[in-house]
Each structure stands twice: as structure tokens, then as C-alpha cells.
Amino acid sequence: MQTKIIQEKSNNFFDRKEIEIEATYEKATPSEAEIKKQISTNLKVNEEVIQIKKIHQVFGARKAKISAHIYKTPEQLKKIEFKNKKKKEAKLEPKQEEKK
Numbered sequence: 001m002q003t004k005i006i007q008e009k010s011n012n013f014f015d016r017k018e019i020e021i022e023a024t025y026e027k028a029t030p031s032e033a034e035i036k037k038q039i040s041t042n043l044k045v046n047e048e049v050i051q052i053k054k055i056h057q058v059f060g061a062r063k064a065k066i067s068a069h070i071y072k073t074p075e076q077l078k079k080i081e082f083k084n085k086k087k088k089e090a091k092l093e094p095k096q097e098e099k100k
Contacts, residue, residue: 001025003038006065014080017070024063029055035066048074051081 007020021039023030030038032052040047053067071077 001030001034001038003042003066005042014069015072015076016080019068019070021066021068022063023066026062029057029064035068039068039070043070045070046074049077051077 036047049071051069056065
């Protein structure tokens with residue numbers, strides 16, 4: 001997978017960088033984990049401070065436009081970003097079963 005930064009801007013209010021990347025790939029669309037790994041190696045940041053916002057595939061091409069936020073610390077990311085609904089539900093299910 002090859003990546004190219006299209007746009008990069010800093011958001012001082014949330015103390016983060018907002019980037020847009022164009023990725024070209026050979027096989028299937030890369031997963032969020034693969035994208036995070038590629039961004040962390042290119043920008044030399046920790047994977048824990050990267051939040052992938054959107055992966056938009058270009059129809060008929062092996063390209064994707066990716067929006068991501070890069071925070072300064074993992075604590076800031078947890079404070080500002082919302083948790084994934086599926087992850088929330090997965091955490092709640094075992095607790096509901098225990099009550100029965």
C-alpha cells in the first residue's frame with residue numbers, strides 16, 4: 001500500500017492534526033489497523049493517537065481517500081472521540097447476562 005497526504009491542517013481547538021490521505025493498494029481495501037500502521041510509520045507517531053474517521057473507496061479503482069485525526073496523547077483521543085457503537089454493545093452484553 002502506498003499513501004500520499006493530500007491535505008493536512010492543524011485544529012488548535014481540539015489540539016490535533018486533521019489529515020486526508022490517498023491510498024493506492026494492490027489487493028483488497030486495507031483495514032483500519034493497516035492504515036494506522038502505515039500512517040504511524042510515515043508520520044513517525046504512535047498508533048494509539050490516530051483515529052481513522054472515514055475510508056472512502058473510489059469506485060472501479062484500487063484507491064481510497066482516508067480521513068484521520070492525529071492527537072498528541074492517547075488521553076486526548078479518548079477524551080474527545082466517541083466510542084464505536086459495536087464496541088460499546090460488546091462490553092454491555094456480558095454484564096446483562098450476569099444479571100439474569
